[in-house]
Amino acid sequence: MVYLSRQCFDKIRKPLRKYLREGFRDSLRVFVSGGPGGNGLPKFGGVGGKGGDVIVEATEGISLETVYKANISKRYAAQKGKHASHNFILGPPGEDVVFKVPVGVRLVTELGKKLGELNEDGEKLVIAKGGTGGHAKNGFLGTRGQAYPVKMDLKLIADVGLVGFPNAGKSTLLKAISEARPRIASYPFTTVRPILGVISYEDHRQVSIADLPGLIEGAYSNRGMGHEFLKHIERTKLLLMIVDVNGFQLSPQYPHRSCLETIMLLNKELELYNEDLLNKHAILLINKMDSEGSEAKYQEVRKVMKNFKGFISTYKEDLKPNKPINFTDILAISAKESQSDVLKVKTRLRNLLDLVSELNESSDSEDVYSDLKKPFVEKGPVLV
Ligand SMILES: Nc1nc2c(ncn2[C@@H]2O[C@H](COP(=O)(O)OP(=O)(O)OP(=O)(O)O)[C@@H](O)[C@H]2O)c(=O)[nH]1
Numbered sequence: 001m002v003y004l005s006r007q008c009f010d011k012i013r014k015p016l017r018k019y020l021r022e023g024f025r026d027s028l029r030v031f032v033s034g035g036p037g038g039n040g041l042p043k044f045g046g047v048g049g050k051g052g053d054v055i056v057e058a059t060e061g062i063s064l065e066t067v068y069k070a071n072i073s074k075r076y077a078a079q080k081g082k083h084a085s086h087n088f089i090l091g092p093p094g095e096d097v098v099f100k101v102p103v104g105v106r107l108v109t110e111l112g113k114k115l116g117e118l119n120e121d122g123e124k125l126v127i128a129k130g131g132t133g134g135h136a137k138n139g140f141l142g143t144r145g146q147a148y149p150v151k152m153d154l155k156l157i158a159d160v161g162l163v164g165f166p167n168a169g170k171s172t173l174l175k176a177i178s179e180a181r182p183r184i185a186s187y188p189f190t191t192v193r194p195i196l197g198v199i200s201y202e203d204h205r206q207v208s209i210a211d212l213p214g215l216i217e218g219a220y221s222n223r224g225m226g227h228e229f230l231k232h233i234e235r236t237k238l239l240l241m242i243v244d245v246n247g248f249q250l251s252p253q254y255p256h257r258s259c260l261e262t263i264m265l266l267n268k269e270l271e272l273y274n275e276d277l278l279n280k281h282a283i284l285l286i287n288k289m290d291s292e293g294s295e296a297k298y299q300e301v302r303k304v305m306k307n308f309k310g311f312i313s314t315y316k317e318d319l320k321p322n323k324p325i326n327f328t329d330i331l332a333i334s335a336k337e338s339q340s341d342v343l344k345v346k347t348r349l350r351n352l353l354d355l356v357s358e359l360n361e362s363s364d365s366e367d368v369y370s371d372l373k374k375p376f377v378e379k380g381p382v383l384v
């Protein structure tokens, strides 16, 4: 019967919707259990072997998809410690289980306890300890190992992160500027998962860019779906904020927000998530400049952006950010209609990224210089 119903339903079962298949896996839940310790041997004072640990190892060049495919059951159990016996007074320990995860993974238990973060290739972390072996103090009974579900959260490593309200044209820009082919539609929340694109330059330099689901007002308090993806821009070098020159309205029951207000609200959401994001270099793109009356609106935005602080001070406390973002560049574009605008964005991105990496290098070299100087400090008898 079971066999028959499975046969029938298998045919009816629909494949996963396409939009759920696109994008990439940025979190994975696995179940880990350390091995239990072996029992001791009271007669001879024998000690049971320790249970094996579950260990993760960060590895460059793999994705969570690889981890998932390597073990579809998503269970990792270490071996149990052997019992003490006449032949082995000290029971041999159980073997550890080591599995590979991508660099940039944060591990959290289901109860929200942070186990750790792996940010370098080859870094290892014990995520479930094995139980201790049985000995005189615990009545010769081995204890259980730690066992719980663990969530792996991957922070994407892209050079540039696209942030904006839904429908602003983030995916349109990604499509025009890179080889990625994201879904584009005239309704909000078309993008439901982060999508990575690569911008290629003539000199073969490549810059990666991440398109994230749209943010909305109150995203910080978990409204909409963009907030959980903000973790990805924590590691980007540059923010590319994109807003619709006509503003945004989620649906008729929500207020219409003008272009300037959307900039302010995005600023606020970023600040609520992590204030450090505001220190990143950022470019502001005013999109949909091909629409009617856009030029006048853009001129207004340009004027106000010169004194953005003054503009936000007129708003209520719960809408305005404490610290306004300092945009390096403000560009008016039409991502959909103008190829030359897209090229302009591409060039500006490159210039700014080069500048950022130069700045980082020069700050590094200063350190080296001061390190070099250290050994040459004058040393001699102290004159009294
Ligand atoms: N007129 C005009 N329409 C544009 C422009 N750029 C994007 N659009 C349109 O705006 C709509 C939304 O574009 P998307 O690229 O899907 O927007 P998004 O920011 O990725 O939206 P979400 O994924 O929902 O967050 C689509 O209908 C696009 O065709 C533009 O420069 N001019």
Ligand SMILES: [Mg+2]
Pocket: 170, 171, 172, 182, 183, 184, 190, 191, 211
């Ligand atoms: Mg999109």
